[in-house]
Amino acid sequence: MPIVVEIDVLLAKRKMSVGELADRVGITPANLAVLKNGRAKAVRFSTLAALCEALECQPGDLLRWEDGDDAEDGDDADA
Numbered sequence: 125m126p127i128v129v130e131i132d133v134l135l136a137k138r139k140m141s142v143g144e145l146a147d148r149v150g151i152t153p154a155n156l157a158v159l160k161n162g163r164a165k166a167v168r169f170s171t172l173a174a175l176c177e178a179l180e181c182q183p184g185d186l187l188r189w190e191d192g193d194d195a196e197d198g199d200d201a202d203a
Contacts, residue, residue, distance in 0.1 A: 129160060129164075131160040138180075145178055148178040151174075159171075
């Protein structure tokens with residue numbers, strides 16, 4: 125998928141753990157891991173807003189678009 129999630133970068137810069145971020149955002153660590161590892165198919169704006177508040181960043185700091193399809197998800201059956 126050409127959308128890359130940069131949560132790891134921001135967690136490292138903030139010296140924050142996944143568990144701490146999950147608590148601050150109000151989601152489970154498992155759901156945060158799905159988002160963090162790029163396996164999420166969607167993200168709610170309320171979750172995105174909570175992530176931005178907890179990490180003191182803008183949505184563009186969390187999400188990045190890459191040209192092309194990295195084909196890592198293997199979910200190209202409908203393509």
